[in-house]
Amino acid sequence: MVKPVFSFSNMRPMLQFLILLLNVLFLSACSQKIADPVPLRVTPAPAPQKSTTIYLLRHAEKANSSADPDLSAAGQERAIALRDSLSKLPVNAIYSTPYKRTRQTVAPLAAAKNIQEQEYDANNLTALTTKILKDNLSQTVVIVGHANTVLETMEAxxxxxxxxxxTESDYNYLFKLTLAENKDPQVEVKRYGN
Structure with a gap:
């Protein structure tokens, strides 16, 4: 009788060999060190952009129409209101024209912040902007001027x-100008005092 080449009895050793081989491969795979995961790339948050904040305002109410008047009683009250409005801000510098009414407007704020106000020439706004952007970059600055210089300073x-x-009767405007690198200047219109 001819014996078949393929029979179930011949498969048993082969099956045992395959099972043994699979077990060895499985155990080998289990014992291998698991590769370190690919590190997660974290893009750092951009650094907070530093900006220079400038508060621009006109002097408070003047006592009369003379060349260099003091503040009126209402102007003195407004100067106190300015101090109170900006008291919680980190004011680093105060700029004023050389007139009594502008200096007196920022005097209570300067005293509260222990800052000596600096004089500027309203006829040379380029010098003022250059100085502030050099000396007060990324700081908070207050500039007091006149009805005919505040908006011009903003444009500078x-x-x-x-x-x-x-107008000559506008005393309560407080303009907040924010200058940030690579951005257009932003202007907010605020009011202070009565």
């Missing part, structure tokens, strides 16, 4: 006027 910092003009 390349900002757009939020209003057409200041």
């Amino acid at each position: 910092f390349k900002a757009k006027r939020p209003i057409a003009a200041l």
Whole structure:
């Protein structure tokens, strides 16, 4: 009788060999060190952008129409209101024209912040902007001027006027100008005092 080449009895050793081989491969795979995971790339958050904040305002109410008047009683109250409005801010510098009414407007704030106000020439706004951007970059600055210089100062910092003009009776505007690198200047219109 001819014996078949393939039979179940011949398969048993082969099956045992395959099972043994699979077990060895499985155990070998289990014993291998698991590769370190690919490190997760974390993109750092951009550094907070530093900006220079400038508060621009006109002097408070004057006592009379003389060339260099003091503040009136209402102007003195407004100067106190300015101090109170900006008291919680980290004011680093105060700039004023050389007139009594501008200096007296920021005097209570300067005293509260223990800052000596610096004089500037309203006829040379380029010098003022250059000085502030050099000496007060990334700081908070207060600039007090006149009805005919406040908006012009804003424009000297390349900002757009939020209003057409200041009149002789406009005393309560407080413009917040934010200068950030690679961004257009931003202007917010605020009010202070009564």
